[in-house]
Amino acid sequence: MQPSLPRTANADLAAAPEDFAALLRRHGALAPTASITNVTHPQSTPALIPTEATTILAFKFADGVLVAGDRRATAANMIVYDRADKVLEIDRHSLMAIAGVPATAWEMARVLEHSFQFYRRTQLQEMSLDGKVRALSKLLRDNLGFVLQGVGVVVPIFATYDHEAETPRLYFYDAMGAQFEATDYAATGSGSGAVRAVLHYENTWGGPKRSLRKLKTNDAVLLALRALETAASSDSATGGVDRRTEVFPIVKIINESGITTLSESRLSKIFKSKLA
Amino acid sequence: MIEEPYRWVEAIANRREYIEHQLAAGSPIVALSFADGILLFALSRERQKIFEIYDRIAMGGIGHPGDIERLRLVAIELCSTEGFARSAHDVSLRRLANFSLSPALKAAFEQVYGAPYLARLLFAELGRGTASNVFLRLDYDGGIHTNGGAFGRSFEQFGVIAGTKVATNHMEEYLRGQELPNLSFKEALLLASKTWAVGHLTLNAEARDDAPDKSAIAADLKEQLAATSVECAVLERGSGLPMTWRSIPDTDARSILEKA
Numbered sequence: 425m426q427p428s429l430p431r432t433a434n435a436d437l438a439a440a441p442e443d444f445a446a447l448l449r450r451h452g453a454l455a456p457t458a459s460i461t462n463v464t465h466p467q468s469t470p471a472l473i474p475t476e477a478t479t480i481l482a483f484k485f486a487d488g489v490l491v492a493g494d495r496r497a498t499a500a501n502m503i504v505y506d507r508a509d510k511v512l513e514i515d516r517h518s519l520m521a522i523a524g525v526p527a528t529a530w531e532m533a534r535v536l537e538h539s540f541q542f543y544r545r546t547q548l549q550e551m552s553l554d555g556k557v558r559a560l561s562k563l564l565r566d567n568l569g570f571v572l573q574g575v576g577v578v579v580p581i582f583a584t585y586d587h588e589a590e591t592p593r594l595y596f597y598d599a600m601g602a603q604f605e606a607t608d609y610a611a612t613g614s615g616s617g618a619v620r621a622v623l624h625y626e627n628t629w630g631g632p633k634r635s636l637r638k639l640k641t642n643d644a645v646l647l648a649l650r651a652l653e654t655a656a657s658s659d660s661a662t663g664g665v666d667r668r669t670e671v672f673p674i675v676k677i678i679n680e681s682g683i684t685t686l687s688e689s690r691l692s693k694i695f696k697s698k699l700a
Numbered sequence: 701m702i703e704e705p706y707r708w709v710e711a712i713a714n715r716r717e718y719i720e721h722q723l724a725a726g727s728p729i730v731a732l733s734f735a736d737g738i739l740l741f742a743l744s745r746e747r748q749k750i751f752e753i754y755d756r757i758a759m760g761g762i763g764h765p766g767d768i769e770r771l772r773l774v775a776i777e778l779c780s781t782e783g784f785a786r787s788a789h790d791v792s793l794r795r796l797a798n799f800s801l802s803p804a805l806k807a808a809f810e811q812v813y814g815a816p817y818l819a820r821l822l823f824a825e826l827g828r829g830t831a832s833n834v835f836l837r838l839d840y841d842g843g844i845h846t847n848g849g850a851f852g853r854s855f856e857q858f859g860v861i862a863g864t865k866v867a868t869n870h871m872e873e874y875l876r877g878q879e880l881p882n883l884s885f886k887e888a889l890l891l892a893s894k895t896w897a898v899g900h901l902t903l904n905a906e907a908r909d910d911a912p913d914k915s916a917i918a919a920d921l922k923e924q925l926a927a928t929s930v931e932c933a934v935l936e937r938g939s940g941l942p943m944t945w946r947s948i949p950d951t952d953a954r955s956i957l958e959k960a
Contacts, residue, residue, distance in 0.1 A: 429774045429804045447777060453785040516941070538784045541943070545752050545776050 444539030445563065454535065458569025474575050475499045477510045477529065479615030479655045479662040480521040482581050482594055483623055483636045484608055485644040488679030489583045489592035491519050492648040494615070494656065495671055496663030497526060506663060511674045515540050516682050517585040518556060523613030524578035524599075528570065532563045532578060553586050557595055557603055564601035571599050579612040585678050592678055608636055615655030615662035622651040645675055645686060646698050653699065665695060711812045719840050722818050726762030726863035728871060728899030731824040733833050733857035733881050734888035737944065738824045738935040741892035743900075743928040750931050752945040754779035755788050756826040757796070758935055762861060763819035763840070771819055775801065788942055793825035793834050797844055806842030816840055822861040826935040826944050835859025857881050862899040870902040870911055871895050889932065889953060890960050897921045921957070930954050 448454035480493040493510035496503060511521045512533040520536060522529035539559060543551045551559070560582055570576030582595045582603075595603050596610040604610075608627055611619040626647060627636045639647065649665060652673050656664025665672055672691040677684045729742045729749055740758055742749045750760045753775050761768035778800050783791045801821075809816045817840050825834040832855040835847040847856040857880040860871040874895055883891065897920045901912040912920070932948040939946075 429770075429800070444780070448781060448784060451781045451785075453781050534784065538780060542776065542780045545754075545780075546773060548748070548751075 443559070443562075444542040445535055445566070447542070448535070454531075457566040458573065472575060473500045474525045475504045475527065476524060476661070477508055477526050477613070478523055479611065479613040479619060479652060479659070480510055480523050480581055481611040481616070481619045481623065481648060481651055482521060482583050482606070482609065483627075483644070483648075484592055484594060485636055485639040485641070487641050487644075488585070488677050489594055490644050490648055490675065490677050491521050491581065491583050492652060492673050492675045493521050494652050494663040494673050495666070496661060498661045501660070506666060506669075506671055509674055511676050513537075513676075513683055514556075517587075517678060519583045519676055519678060519683065520560065521581040521583070522578060523580070523616070525576050528567060528576040529578045529580065532560070532567070532580070535563060536560055553584060553588075553593065556584065557582060557593075561597065561601040561603045564597055564599065568600055581610050581612060583678055585680055587680070590680065611651075613662070615652070615659040618655040618658055619651045622647075622654050641677070642694060645691065645694050648675055649673065649691070649695055649699055665699070708812070712810065715809070715812060715816060716841070719816060719818055720864075723763055723820055723840075724863045724903070726820065726861075727903070728860060728862040728867060728896050729760035729762065729822050730871065730892045730895045730899070731758070731760065731822060731835055731859045732875065732883075732888060732892055732895075734883040734885060735881070736885065736934070737826050737937045738833055739885070739888045739892055740824060740931075740933045740935075741889065741896060742931045743893075743896060743924050744931050745928050748931065750933050750947075752933070752947075753823070754783060754791050755942045756828070756935060756944050757791070757793050758824050758933060758945060760822040760861065761819055762863060763817070767817045767819040768821075771801065771817060771821060789828070793823050793836060797823060797836055797838055801838055802842040802844055804842075805838065805840060809841040820861050822859055824859060824935065826937065833857065837861055858895075860895065860899065863903055866905050866907050866909075867899040867902045869907075870905070871899040873911065874898045885934070886956055889956055892932075893921055893957055897924070900924065925954065925957060930957065 445454060449456055475497050477497050478494060482489060482491040491511050495506055495508050497505040497508040508526060511519055514520050514537045520533050536559060540551050540556060567576055577599045579599055580597055584593050586593045594606040594610055596606055596612060597603050609623040653664045656662040672688055675686040675691060731738055731740045740750045740760060742760060747765060751772055753759050759772060759775060775796060778796055779791045805817055808814060819840055821838040823836045827833045835858060837845040837859060847859055858875045860868055862868045862871060878891060894917050897917045898912055901916060901920050930950045930953040932953040934946050935944045936946055
C-alpha cells in the first residue's frame with residue numbers, strides 16, 4: 425500500500441469546512457451519534473446508573489460574569505467523587521459549566537475546546553461568538569439519542585466575553601440543545617431550584633443595591649457560596665462547602681482580560697469571615 | 701516506457717528539475733530560537749506564508765499555494781486528532797514529519813504519472829521543559845533536514861528555507877556566525893530580518909559567490925520593507941497556556957525594523 429495523506433476537508437471543494445466533531449468521527453476518534461429511532465425507553469431500574477454532576481450557577485456582576493459549581497458527583501444515592509470540576513475552560517474567554525453525566529460532558533468540553541482551536545488554525549480566523557454558542561448546541565443535539573436512552577444527559581451553561589459588544593454573555597441550554605441567553609443569571613442541575621430562588625430574591629430585593637450587576641467581586645463570590653450552600657441544604661446530590669476537608673466550590677470569573685480562577689485561600693477567607 | 705529503470709531515473713530527474721525551477725523564486729522564511737521561544741519571520745508580497753499548526757508547532761511554506769494549503773490542512777488534522785484522541789503531549793513534530801508527511805510526499809513525487817507536491821516546508825517545534833527546539837525542513841521529495849540532535853551533532857538553534865539551495869546555504873552560514881539562544885525578541889527580529897535579506901539577495905547567486913556584505917543587506921531590507929508586509933509570529937514559553945502561538949502585527953514588527 426502506498427502511503428497517502430488523509431483526505432482533507434477541502435479536497436473535494438466542500439462548500440463549508442467540515443466541523444471538528446465530524447473529522448474525529450471520520451478518524452474513529454469519537455463515537456458515532458446514537459440513533460434516536462428505535463429507542464427503548466429506560467426501564468424503571470436501569471442496568472447502568474450513570475454518575476451525575478449537579479448544581480452549577482452563573483451570574484453577571486460588576487466585574488464580568490461569575491461561574492461556580494459544587495464538587496459532588498453522584499450515582500443514584502451514592503457519592504462517587506467530592507472533587508469533581510464542573511467549570512471547564514474552553515478557551516481564553518469561554519467557560520462551560522456542566523450538570524449531568526460527566527463522562528459525556530467532559531468529552532463535549534474537550535470536543536468544543538479542540539474544535540475552536542481547529543477552526544482558528546484551519547480557517548485563520550477566530551470562530552465568532554454565535555458560532556461558538558451554536559457549536560455547543562449542535563453537540564447537545566448530537567447527544568440526544570443517548571439522552572433518550574436514559575444515559576448521558578448534559579445540561580450546560582456557557583459563559584463568554586463578547587469583545588465586539590464589550591460585555592459578558594451568558595447562555596444556558598436544555599438537554600436537546602436549545603440555547604437561551606440569560607440576562608442576569610442562570611443555574612442548572614438538581615439544586616438549581618434553590619439557587620434560582622436565591623438569585624432571583626437577591627436580584628430583585630436583596631441588599632441595598634438590589635441588583636446582581638452592581639455586586640463587587642467579594643460580595644459576588646460570597647453570594648455564589650451562599651447559594652450553593654442553600655442548594656446543598658436540601659439537595660443531597662449537591663456538595664456545597666465541605667467544612668471538614670476544606671473542599672470549596674470552583675469559582676471562576678470572566679471579563680475582558682480573560683478567565684480568573686479564585687484560589688482556595690481566597691475562597692476560604694471569604695467563607696470563614698462571612699459564612700462559617 | 702518508464703518500466704525501464706533508466707527511463708524511470710530520467711523521469712524522476714526531469715521532475716526534480718521542473719519542481720526546483722518552480723520553487724526557485726520562493727522568497728526565504730527564517731525561524732530561530734530566542735530567549736522566550738521561537739521566532740518565525742518572512743517578508744511577503746501576496747499571501748500568508750507562516751502558519752500555526754498546533755500548540756507548539758508552526759509551519760512556513762513556499763511553493764504552489766494549493767499544495768501548501770493541502771499539506772497545512774493535513775498537518776493540522778493529524779496533530780488535532782492525535783491531540784484529541786491521546787493528549788497534546790503526544791503530538792510531536794518528529795512523528796508528524798517522519799511517519800506521516802515524508803512518506804506521502806515521497807510517494808507522490810515518485811509516482812511519475814501523478815502530480816507531485818510543489819512545496820517546500822519549514823517546521824518549528826517549541827521544546828517542552830528542557831528539551832531543545834526542533835527545526836525541520838521538509839522537501840517535495842519527502843527529504844527531511846533537521847537542525848541536528850542525531851548522530852552526535854549538537855542542535856542548531858535555527859531553520860531556514862528559500863527557493864534555491866545556494867540561498868539556503870548562505871542563510872545558514874550567516875546564522876552559524878551568531879550567538880543565538882539568549883536574544884531578546886527585538887534582537888531576534890532584527891537578526892531574522894537580516895538573515896532574510898541574505899537569502900533574498902542570494903536567491904539567484906552561484907555557489908561560489910561571496911556572501912552579501914552589511915551595507916547590501918541593509919539596503920535590500922529597506923527596499924523590500926517598503927514593498928512587502930512583515931510576517932512575524934512567535935511560539936512563546938511561559939504564557940501558562942497550552943497554546944504558544946502569537947502572531948505579531950505588521951505595524952509592531954515594522955516599527956522595530958524601521959528604527960534599527
